[in-house]
Amino acid sequence: MAKVTGLEGVVAGETEIGLVDGEKGHLVYRGYWAKELAVSKSYEEVAYLLWNGHLPDAEELALLKAQMAEERVIPEYLCRMLDLYPASVPLMLVLQSAVAALGDKENTTWPPTLKQAVRLTAVLPAIIAYRARSLQGLTPLDSLPELGHAANYLYLLTGKLPEEAHVKALSAYLILCMEHGMNASTFAGRVVLSTESDICAAVCGAIGAMKGPLHGGAPYEVISMLEDIGTVERAEPWLRNALDNGTKLMGFGHRIYKTKDPRAEALQIATLEMIGKNASFDLALHVEATAIALLEEYKPGRRLFTNVEFYAAAILKALQLSPEIFTPTFTAGRIVGWTAHILEQAANNRIFRPQSTYIGPMPESEVVS
Ligand code: ACO
Secondary structure (H helix, E strand, C coil), X not given: CCCCCCCCCCCCCCCCCEEEXXXXXXXXXXXXXXXXXXXXXXXXXXXXXXXXCCCCCXXXXXXXXXXXXXXCCCCHHHHHHHHHCCCCCCHHHXXXXXXXXXXXXXXXXXXXXXXXXXXXHHHHHHHHHHHHHHHCCCCCCCCCCCCCHHHHHHHHHHCCCCCHHHHHHHHHHHHHHCCCCCCHHHHHHHHHHHCCCCHHHHHHHHHHHHCCCCCCCHHHHHHHHHHHHCCHHHXXXXXXXXXXXXXXXXXXXXXXXXXXXXXXXXXXXXXXXHHCCCHHHHHHHHHHHHHHHHHHHHCCCCCXXXXXXXXXXXXXXXXXXXHHHHHHHXXXXXXXXXXXXXXXXXXXXXXXXXXXXXXXXXXXXXXXX
């Protein structure tokens, strides 16, 4: 049987956008610590940084905010299309097809443009909220141009002007999700783009990769796990039972990080600041500590620690967002990194075309000429 490598350790390209150092637990966005940006800058400032390579001055920021506010409006035909999907179609697939439907002449040029990146990034949360509210039988809302990106998303979801602490927590989360090197979804986006396809097709590819539980689909499962565990006393037997059955613990382990994911660390602090110490936070802390100890017992030497998804679930739950929109919300952050990578790929493109080792049978007859 062939060794399944999942391209582990393979360097697929150079990037100036982000550094992920799994041994030291470092995450750097274009020369800045991601966890510092998460607590000191807005969504728009960090998006500008990732797209342009430097933080914006006041004028550049004002311009980007105005552009994003303008681009938040969902075209009428897309609203009608969103209304037609049965409730059973998963939101990530709805998002994928919505992005495909935005692929008009203006959005599908080669090479892709920053304007297209801003447009997709700005409208995505509006699409998520439109669908989420429709599914709850609520009327979708129009964006408020005076609100920043994170605040407007919360407003569109809840219909209320959000508290400052909630905006800060969501913004920190979205910023920490924005970029993470050559992860599966970013790689998928770059591969699609490398065929000289377009930004909409590349983002659709990335959304498809993001949907899976081994990538962006994990926070939903983390919440189920924490709800199922329920109390501190049940944590150890529950986790042992899962590991005895060979189940992977959601929110733990990472291909690159062999230490606690720095994003999980930053989100843990942000969650604490936002909700304070309460029973569900205590439970999360206890489950984390117990799981790490048990993972070392069951999988010695694999160095399995908490990843971003564990505290993502805690923070999104504290914001009272429904689990169905956890992965889409992650996507609303990561789309900045995807589009930055898509633009970087286009600027120096060569089609991705790796090889495989054939291990199947050969024809029994000699070569026929
Ligand atoms: N629970 C239990 N065991 C685990 C876990 C886990 N969460 N993660 C890894 N392991 C074990 C594997 O079973 C394997 O054991 P083995 O050597 O006995 O076969 C060993 O650790 C190595 O794990 P791999 O699956 O080979 O690691 P890989 O790098 O392929 O996968 C991944 C990384 C997908 C994140 C994995 O750790 C996992 O499935 N975690 C749970 C899902 C999750 O939290 N996903 C979110 C990741 S963060 C993100 O994408 C934004």
